[in-house]
Amino acid sequence: MNKKGRFGIYGGQYITETLMNTLGELETAYEEAMKDPVFSGELARLLAEYANRPSLLYYAEKMTKDLGGAKVYLKREDLNHTGAHKINNVLGQALLAKRMGKTRLIAETGAGQHGVATATAAALLGLDCDVYMGRLDTERQALNVYRMELLGARVHPVDSGTGTLKDAVNEAMREWSSRCSDTHYCLGSVMGPHPFPTIVRDFQAVISKEAREQILRLEGKLPRAVLACVGGGSNAIGMFYHFIPDSEVMLIGCEAAGYGVDTDRTAATMATGSLGIFHGMKSIFCQNEEGQIAPVYSISAGLDYPGIGPEHAWLGSTGRASYVPVTDEEAVSAFEYLARTEGIICAIESAHALAHALKIVPKMDREDSVIICLSGRGDKDVAAIARYRGREIHE
Amino acid sequence: MSKVKNAFAKKKAFIPFITAGDPDAASTVRFVLAAARAGADLIEIGIPFSDPTAEGPVIQEADTRALSAGMTVRGAFEVAEAVRAENPEIPLAFMTYLNPVFKYRGDTDGSIPYEPFLSECSRLGIDALIIPDLPFEEQEEILPYTEKYGVDLVSMVSPTSDERIRRIAESAKGFIYVVSSMGVTGVRSSFQYEAISRMISLIRETNPEIPCAVGFGISTPEQAEKMAAVSDGAIVGSAIIRLIHSHGEDAEQAVFEYVSGMKAAVMRAEGSRE
Numbered sequence: 001m002n003k004k005g006r007f008g009i010y011g012g013q014y015i016t017e018t019l020m021n022t023l024g025e026l027e028t029a030y031e032e033a034m035k036d037p038v039f040s041g042e043l044a045r046l047l048a049e050y051a052n053r054p055s056l057l058y059y060a061e062k063m064t065k066d067l068g069g070a071k072v073y074l075k076r077e078d079l080n081h082t083g084a085h086k087i088n089n090v091l092g093q094a095l096l097a098k099r100m101g102k103t104r105l106i107a108e109t110g111a112g113q114h115g116v117a118t119a120t121a122a123a124l125l126g127l128d129c130d131v132y133m134g135r136l137d138t139e140r141q142a143l144n145v146y147r148m149e150l151l152g153a154r155v156h157p158v159d160s161g162t163g164t165l166k167d168a169v170n171e172a173m174r175e176w177s178s179r180c181s182d183t184h185y186c187l188g189s190v191m192g193p194h195p196f197p198t199i200v201r202d203f204q205a206v207i208s209k210e211a212r213e214q215i216l217r218l219e220g221k222l223p224r225a226v227l228a229c230v231g232g233g234s235n236a237i238g239m240f241y242h243f244i245p246d247s248e249v250m251l252i253g254c255e256a257a258g259y260g261v262d263t264d265r266t267a268a269t270m271a272t273g274s275l276g277i278f279h280g281m282k283s284i285f286c287q288n289e290e291g292q293i294a295p296v297y298s299i300s301a302g303l304d305y306p307g308i309g310p311e312h313a314w315l316g317s318t319g320r321a322s323y324v325p326v327t328d329e330e331a332v333s334a335f336e337y338l339a340r341t342e343g344i345i346c347a348i349e350s351a352h353a354l355a356h357a358l359k360i361v362p363k364m365d366r367e368d369s370v371i372i373c374l375s376g377r378g379d380k381d382v383a384a385i386a387r388y389r390g391r392e393i394h395e
Numbered sequence: 396m397s398k399v400k401n402a403f404a405k406k407k408a409f410i411p412f413i414t415a416g417d418p419d420a421a422s423t424v425r426f427v428l429a430a431a432r433a434g435a436d437l438i439e440i441g442i443p444f445s446d447p448t449a450e451g452p453v454i455q456e457a458d459t460r461a462l463s464a465g466m467t468v469r470g471a472f473e474v475a476e477a478v479r480a481e482n483p484e485i486p487l488a489f490m491t492y493l494n495p496v497f498k499y500r501g502d503t504d505g506s507i508p509y510e511p512f513l514s515e516c517s518r519l520g521i522d523a524l525i526i527p528d529l530p531f532e533e534q535e536e537i538l539p540y541t542e543k544y545g546v547d548l549v550s551m552v553s554p555t556s557d558e559r560i561r562r563i564a565e566s567a568k569g570f571i572y573v574v575s576s577m578g579v580t581g582v583r584s585s586f587q588y589e590a591i592s593r594m595i596s597l598i599r600e601t602n603p604e605i606p607c608a609v610g611f612g613i614s615t616p617e618q619a620e621k622m623a624a625v626s627d628g629a630i631v632g633s634a635i636i637r638l639i640h641s642h643g644e645d646a647e648q649a650v651f652e653y654v655s656g657m658k659a660a661v662m663r664a665e666g667s668r669e
Binding site for chain 2: 004012013014015016017018019020021022160161166167170173174177178179180274276277278279280285287289290291292293
């Protein structure tokens with residue numbers, strides 16, 4: 001990475017002048033915090049005592065036998081407090097915000113997981129909290145809206161644009177440019193202007209730090225592949241990060257293809273997008289030929305973002321990581337498979353990574369292992385999956 | 396002297412913003428020409444973007460309407476071309492977001508970003524380019540083309556810019572777009588004129604030559620006059636877009652009257668540059 005937060009040609013700070021000094025202050029505060037043992041000690045304590053880290057690396061024995069290939073390990077981020085990997089980043093950023101003297105957090109949310117995590121950290125640390133959520137998503141995830149309100153946050157439905165995650169990001173950015181002196185924007189993924197992709201990556205890297213130690217202890221060698229789902233890409237970068245120098249470990253990001261990459265109902269950015277500049281970063285985006293950002297679709301509200309974090313774009317361009325599309329149908333089947341086989345109901349997002357594993361694991365050597373990041377739990381998705389299968393259940 | 400500097404020469408400038416394609420391209424051409432006849436000193440033509448993060452609801456909705464009605468970057472160039480055919484003199488700026496500029500290919504294979512957009516600007520006599528999501532630090536990649544094609548890349552300064560103001564002012568081209576207050580575009584009822592005045596003093600200390608026009612939130616003649624008194628001109632967007640939206644295709648006369656009133660207001664401001 002060179003200056004101004006670049007990953008190769010990707011990244012940067014394409015943001016309004018009003019936010020430039022705020023981003024500079026954030027970068028400085030972050031660098032100081034990371035050198036301060038008091039900060040890292042407090043974060044480590046919260047991760048262990050509040051968020052339930054380290055998360056388990058679970059050997060999925062039945063699944064392994066059933067697939068007849070490499071040994072399957074699941075990194076159980078679904079067992080974290082609030083039920084997903086999002087809390088790792090949020091606790092870090094909320095502590096940082098407090099250290100900077102901020103009294104209020106704002107956040108965007110798609111499915112509601114990041115909003116719930118932010119509202120949780122705000123409640124714990126005594127910060128005010130406003131969450132921006134696309135109108136359509138507030139309707140699809142009404143339970144999470146109420147959850148955030150229970151935690152003391154205010155949820156603002158966003159009507160502009162497509163009323164989904166990208167519009168929630170737009171609105172959170174607008175709000176931040178209106179009020180930044182007392183407010184920290186707790187961005188939920190490895191996207192946006194520098195320093196966010198680095199900050200969020202560092203806070204999520206705990207996933208691979210633990211997983212690498214755990215697999216070496218259990219297997220005595222590195223896995224053949226690690227897999228994670230990718231929207232903006234925060235759990236994936238967390239799952240990949242400490243394996244990046246291990247060139248023998250394949251890094252596989254699984255994107256939401258929706259109805260398929262040859263349809264316009266998809267969110268598979270790496271498969272269907274092109275280079276662009278949006279939401280503060282140069283990266284790959286789903287867009288038309290004139291650079292208008294495209295509406296995207298996935299059954300998973302957490303993956304239907306029209307871009308991908310700049311570090312993923314870079315890992316993809318160098319060939320260090322590969323990115324594969326997974327359709328709604330494949331993800332739903334994998335979701336059902338894991339429930340039946342291992343008794344685990346995972347998030348529909350995570351089921352995208354699982355679905356690709358179901359394709360490649362049987363062809364792999366039994367001496368090898370793979371790790372799949374189960375980024376979240378699936379309670380929030382049960383009603384939607386039922387409806388997908390034709391059962392009219394509503395929350 | 397560039398056409399942009401001309402706009403500020405020996406007078407306070409009034410700068411209206413009009414979204415291309417709202418409600419349609421032909422109307423935009425008429426509105427721009429009406430604004431010019433009414434005394435506008437420079438006109439910003441907005442190229443609509445799907446996700447305009449610096450805009451308040453009024454311009455967001457205008458962008459959405461224009462895109463739904465089929466406006467494109469190429470279409471905005473056609474608007475500019477039609478304006479130029481009638482009025483070769485009026486200084487024109489495009490205001491848009493970086494991605495449409497970055498992605499525009501024209502008739503090229505798209506392997507060199509920015510050049511097709513800027514060469515088209517040059518051909519049509521577009522004098523300046525305003526891109527809210529392109530801060531000073533990221534201008535490097537587009538500057539070779541704005542310079543090659545003689546288009547002024549306008550820098551913005553905002554109430555949070557502080558020590559950045561000097562750096563921005565030193566290399567500023569055309570004029571400096573002074574953002575009046577925190578937040579996004581859209582009508583405001585009050586301003587901190589002293590803070591705006593301080594920003595402008597800082598700019599002038601560093602670069603006495605560069606004109607400063609204030610935008611974001613201005614809608615009334617009184618506000619425009621006060622802004623012009625502390626700066627070199629006032630920029631108005633949302634108030635005009637609202638006017639256009641309420642009159643539709645027939646907004647030409649309303650635009651003419653509004654711009655005439657605003658131009659008269661800035662002319663009343665004291666303290667011309669020379």
